[in-house]
Amino acid sequence: VKVGAKTTEKSLDKKPIDYQEVYNAIADILEDNDYDDGSIGPVLVRLAWHASGTYDDVTKTGGSNGATMRFDPEALHGANNGLAIARERLMPIKQKFPEISYGDLWTLAGVCAVQELGGPTIPWRPGRQDALDGKSCTPDGRLPDATQGERHVRDVFYRMGFNDQEIVALAGAHSLGRCHPDRSGFEGPWQEAPTLFTNEYYKALRDRKWIKKTVKDSGASQFVDKNNPEVMMLPAEIAMKNDKEFSKHINTYANSEEKFFEDFSKVFNKLLELGVPFQGNERVYHFKPTTA
Ligand code: HIF
Structure with missing residues (x-):
């Protein structure tokens, strides 16, 4: 029996997801x-x-697959x-595109935010499958502890499979956002422009005079810019x-935003794909910014 195109289409109950549409919908809710x-x-x-x-390259556990x-x-x-706030903000998108997995949605949202706030294009592909319960939750302590030193930073990121250059290339993402006393x-x-993705983070880290200060509300010890606390x-x-x-690479990225963007794009893509069981035939998306 010859199966006509119409029959084939009808028997597919799922319409493929247009991830650029998902990207656009996320871009739409960023401003608040x-x-x-x-x-x-x-x-x-x-x-x-x-x-x-949370990925561990030795046991091959953790990572964005599962959205645990x-x-x-x-x-x-x-x-x-x-981070419950971030997950809740994405719920209307999940309702609009129910077929997308949470792991795909969260990573795509990260890509969207970087691009929409002025950063480089980050190649992204779908393929994360949702876990059904918390059995594959990773143990506490896999993410970095900001009170510790360079040895700890290396331990954590080497465990994921990154080298020193890649660690520093990632670090520039702190050009975005802020710390909250009630969270951390x-x-x-x-730096002064936390909604713009630039290499200003490296310039600030390298060039400013940082002095130790205790956060009043929490008692945490941090460093502030002598000229702008x-x-x-x-x-x-x-x-x-x-x-x-590390400082060698900080200097490289402080000197060249172009080099930072090029390396960040690769390393952020690598981070978001850690441990994801891709089939190998997924389309790689290069999302079009809505601001262009
Ligand atoms: Fe962060 N990070 N991060 N981080 N981070 C915070 C906030 C953000 C570390 C600690 C903190 C990376 C690495 C490290 C972002 C993105 C990335 C906060 C403040 C802390 C304490 C949380 C709060 O109070 O709200 C440490 C120790 C890291 C290893 C060096 C990555 C490279 C920079 C991997 C990365 O992409 C972003 C974005 C924020 C801002 C969140 C916000 O709510 O504004």
Whole structure:
């Protein structure tokens, strides 16, 4: 029996997802004048990264596949404080495109936020499948602890499979967003324009005079710019600045935003794909920014 095109179409009950449409829908909800600095983009980038950064390259566990942060105990891990807000903000998108997995949605949202806030195009492909419960939640402690030093940063990112250059290329994402005393205990943005993706983070880290300060509400120790105490650096970042190998790369990216964008695009894509069981035939998307 010859199966006509019509019959074939009818028997497919699922319409393929147009991920550019999902991207556009997320881009549409980024701006919010009542939230932080006027955009929910930064917290979406943090959600994408915390979903992915639990990956362990030795046991091949963790990562954005499964979207296990929806479940306890991972939802309750201290490192994920404040990310329920990001997950809730994406629910209307999930309702509009119910076929998308949470892991795909969260990582796509991170890509969208970086691009819409002025960053480079990040290649992205679908393929994450949702876990049905919290059985594959990762143990607490896989994400970095900002109170620690460069040895700890290396331990955490080497475990994911990154090298020193890649760690520093990722770090520039802190050009976005801010710390919240009620989430991490730290306070403030890393530089004065927290809704613009630029290489200003590296310039600030390299060139400004950072002095130690205690956050009043939490008692946490952080570093602030001597000339503008509103902006901050985490203890882990000052430790990186004082590390010879890390500081070499900080200097490279402070000198060239172009090089930063090129390397960030590769390394953020790598982060978001850690542990994802791709079939190999997924289309790679290069999303068109809505601002262009
Ligand atoms: Fe962050 N990060 N991060 N981070 N992060 C915070 C906020 C953001 C670390 C600690 C913190 C990366 C690496 C590290 C973003 C993106 C990335 C906060 C503040 C802390 C403490 C949370 C809060 O109080 O709301 C440490 C120790 C890291 C290893 C060096 C990544 C590279 C920079 C991997 C990355 O992409 C973003 C975006 C935010 C801002 C969130 C917001 O709500 O504005």
